Amino acid sequence: MTPLLEARGVTRTLPGAVPVTLVRDITLAIGEGEFVAVTGPSGSGKSSLLYLLGLLDRPTEGRVLIEGQDTAGLSAGALARLRRERLGFVFQFHFLLPEFTALENLLLPMRRAGLEAEAALRARAEWLLERFGLADAMRKYPEQLSGGMRQRVAVARALANDPALVLADEPTGNLDSVNAAGMFDLFESLVSEHGRSIVVVTHDPHLAVRAGRQVRLVDGRIVEDTGAVPA
């Protein structure tokens, strides 16, 4: 079966007087319904790998494939389209748009993708927020919400266009342990109940073990992958 997301020999080097290699020769395949935790010390290239997998960055060498499709030759517009229709992002900081209410923050990517009529989009956005216990927060602006609520809105937004894969970069970095555990509960239910795939970058080993598969990076290389299919 074609993996959902695949990296083949991916290397990313920042050009400069002293070129810095962020990740080196990464080969990784993520299938449907997988919950992957990427761990490693600071500066090991966890986030860089996530941006490459999320098509926010392009590799210097190697290729990233989505559902078997090579993304190397795609235009910026085509990559943007894949991002909004197939992928969802959650960052360490909530990254909600401050001028828009929680509901509108969900509706923005949905309207941009325009996959359904406005009424259907709105209904789905409300349903998502209700599911995350945010029924009362829909019409509030991010500044009026608590940190945990903001991060839940951010996760709901990542799911707005019903993506196949959610990529989360230290989503619990700014949360206390209760909220952080709640966030992982949420991820687990997404995987078990909805068959989504999730890749979470985290430096918290207690949370990482809750994922079905751990990938450990050191100095931009994979040193351990519990779920790698033997070649």
Added chain:
Amino acid sequence: MLPLPLSIALRHLSRRRRQTLVSVLGVALGVGFFIGISALMRGFQTYFVAQVIDVAPHVTIKDEYRTPREQPAVLAMAGGAVSVRGVKPREELRGIRDARGMLAWLEQQPGVAAAPGLRGSALLRYGARDVTATIAGIEPARERRVGNIEKDIIAGSLDDLRATANGIIVGIGLAERLGAARGDTITGTAPSGASLSFKIVGVVATGIASIDNGEAYVLLKVSQVLQDRPNVINAIRIRLDDVRQAEPLARRIEAAFGWRTESWEEANRNVLSLFVIQNAIMFSVVGAILLVAAFGIYSIISTVVHEKVRDIAILKSLGFTEGDIMRVFTIEGVAVGVAGALLGAVVGEGIIFALGQVRFEQAGGLIRGNQGFILARELWPYLAGGAFAILASAVAALIPARRAAALNPVEIVRGAA
């Protein structure tokens, strides 16, 4: 449902009202001053041109040639090494030959009214006072269609010229200098030596000092007797329905008949060229105001882009394209421009109103009946100012918008984390 980039742009602007208001005001002031100053300048110019067109004929045919006629010796030996010196002009009766034929031809042209005249100087005497004046011989019936002298007559009427033997209408300044009034009899003596008695039947006040102080009107025939130039006409004055036809018509007449023919544009060329310079100054000043407003927009959109880099990264991660981002920020600039143009029209309206309230204590003289600014009410400054403001705003926004679109989301996310 608004297009997405537009709704994002409007939300950015409406959620940061103070900043938006400042930039809109900047543009509005630029547009408003443009409208106000345009009204002021154009008002004065239009009034001035109207006065010139009103008082003077649109085209004047004179009894002279633009270039002196060549000497017979030169004509006979064309190209020869002939030099003729000390030749005096031939004694000839000056005047437009076949003036009646020309008048008939002119009056057949559509939209053309023509009046003949004989102008000459004479010494007017009343008691012990004497004043040199220009005596214009006119035909009242034709004059009425060409000049506006009739509306400036403050005592008597043009018809009284015909009703009274040797009637004369004098400028108000002339009457004052002579110490004569309507009904008085004055004496006129021409350079030819002829002398006639005139009865003042009217007084004219045009507001133009040179006319009021130095011109008098008599019947054409009377003028011809006074100047001892029977049947001579030395000027044909033409009035047109369409003043813009003056210059082409003047050139046609000169080409056809040879007499020096001046349009009002040619006669007032010095003033009109002054207007060109005046306009250039006005547009430079106002252009500078609008330019400053455009820089204001540039700086504000730049600041917004700078503050919004994180939002730009988010939008990109959500699958918004570079085009979407660029549209958002360009729309913000254009929206500021449009709002500024609209508010600027109101500001301009206010400036015009305020200028209209200004009264000068001691006016009189040239601008009769106006104690304040003369303001032109035209549509084009509103359109031109508005269009420039929107265009300048779009350009001012486009530069930071392009920078915003090109931002690499990864770098921003890394920086924020």
